[in-house]
Amino acid sequence: MELTLEYAKQLDQADSLNKFREEFYIKPNSIYMDGNSLGLLSKRAERTLLESLNDWKEHGIDGWTKGKHPWFFLSEKLGEMMAPLVGASSDEVIVTGSTTVNLHQLVATFYQPVGEKSKILADELTFPSDIYALQSQLRIHGFESDTHLIRVKSRDGRFLDEEDIIDAMTDEIALIILPTVLYRSGQILDMKRLTAEANKKGILIGFDGCHSIGAIPHLFSEWGVDFAYWCNYKHLNGGPGSVGGLYVNKKHFGKAPGLAGWFGSKKEKQFDMEHILTPAESAGAYQIGTPHVLSLAPLLGALEIFAEAGIENIREKSLKINRFLMDLLDQELSEMGVTIGNPVDDVRRGGHVSLEHKEAARICKALKENGIIPDFRAPNIIRLAPVALYTSYSEVWEVVQILKKIMDERQYEKFANEREVVA
Numbered sequence: 001m002e003l004t005l006e007y008a009k010q011l012d013q014a015d016s017l018n019k020f021r022e023e024f025y026i027k028p029n030s031i032y033m034d035g036n037s038l039g040l041l042s043k044r045a046e047r048t049l050l051e052s053l054n055d056w057k058e059h060g061i062d063g064w065t066k067g068k069h070p071w072f073f074l075s076e077k078l079g080e081m082m083a084p085l086v087g088a089s090s091d092e093v094i095v096t097g098s099t100t101v102n103l104h105q106l107v108a109t110f111y112q113p114v115g116e117k118s119k120i121l122a123d124e125l126t127f128p129s130d131i132y133a134l135q136s137q138l139r140i141h142g143f144e145s146d147t148h149l150i151r152v153k154s155r156d157g158r159f160l161d162e163e164d165i166i167d168a169m170t171d172e173i174a175l176i177i178l179p180t181v182l183y184r185s186g187q188i189l190d191m192k193r194l195t196a197e198a199n200k201k202g203i204l205i206g207f208d209g210c211h212s213i214g215a216i217p218h219l220f221s222e223w224g225v226d227f228a229y230w231c232n233y234k235h236l237n238g239g240p241g242s243v244g245g246l247y248v249n250k251k252h253f254g255k256a257p258g259l260a261g262w263f264g265s266k267k268e269k270q271f272d273m274e275h276i277l278t279p280a281e282s283a284g285a286y287q288i289g290t291p292h293v294l295s296l297a298p299l300l301g302a303l304e305i306f307a308e309a310g311i312e313n314i315r316e317k318s319l320k321i322n323r324f325l326m327d328l329l330d331q332e333l334s335e336m337g338v339t340i341g342n343p344v345d346d347v348r349r350g351g352h353v354s355l356e357h358k359e360a361a362r363i364c365k366a367l368k369e370n371g372i373i374p375d376f377r378a379p380n381i382i383r384l385a386p387v388a389l390y391t392s393y394s395e396v397w398e399v400v401q402i403l404k405k406i407m408d409e410r411q412y413e414k415f416a417n418e419r420e421v422v423a
Helices: 005-014 018-023 043-064 071-086 099-110 128-140 162-167 191-200 293-309 311-333 360-369 393-409
Strands: 093-095 119-123 149-152 173-179 204-208 227-230 245-248 353-356 375-377 381-384
Touching: 005 311, 005 393, 018 293, 043 071, 043 293, 071 093, 071 245, 071 293, 099 128, 099 173, 099 204, 099 227, 099 245, 119 128, 128 149, 128 173, 162 191, 173 191, 191 204, 293 311, 311 353, 311 393, 360 375, 360 381, 360 393
Parallel strands: 119 149, 119 173, 173 204, 204 227
Antiparallel strands: 093 245, 227 245, 353 381, 375 381
């Protein structure tokens, strides 16, 4: 079937999530395809940020316990709101820190090398920040990352094979850190299977959910995942610098945090000001410092939308609209050297489409000149992310037509094929 603009409009009319598009600030004459890097601002997120500012204005220091959104319990409240998105109970999730700070906290807590069981297993395709943190933690323990950080290799530079990861789960591995979704190719790892294998071998396993939270459903507790961490500014639309999140399986409750801090205290004990920490009996124990209230506040509104839309519905549309994009690309650009570098199967594909072309950096610049906001990842990847809550099928159709025109007219040739400072 030919994929036309009329067909795209029919899909928009039948889209049950289309009403949420009105919730977001969408720039006129621009199509935003970078929600997998930074989600757009919603009107509800703006509202709850302003409400928290007003709590400060009206209550001063009493805003910690009074006002619309009392700050002292804000991280716990958001953890409760976020728990359904990761398949956890409310006390297993806390909104705190940042991706890398939370990774440091969790590794400091759960990495306990004993004898030969002293290595950390990761992969060669993961986001660099995770590798930096793991290398740092190994140095603190007196190990060299060249010998103690095992990175599973990719067979093709795009994807990871679960068999290779499982084969690397040797008796020397003390801890496993893996992404839920690979940030370049969008591959979803089989978290359930990998967790079962790790548990069978007595290895603790944690996941970086930065590229999946808010885009796909998770069942961390049911799968037996030990811990996870993520950012909230991508698919969850929490805003730039939004506070991160972490999950700790309740079977680990009572384990002392590796990096202890005042806000990890049991709430009733925190202001006793004792020099012996009484940790919270929940994931809240792994907080460190005072929550960044004004970076938490937008999530209150953002997560309201997710509760109403439902993560299963979001996933259903995400799969459908990304399939529409891939089919359009095949129809319009198959002869132009543009290849799809993400998994085609629904069960293996996250929330974005990954295009590969040798001129990717300059094509991204040409897209921006034409009002399309894409995302470049070195060395040759254009990431396009139709977001279920605010991207229309008609926009996807238009993006592909503009990309085709750019390629036909070689508009990209006037740009240098190198990334900007921020890409």
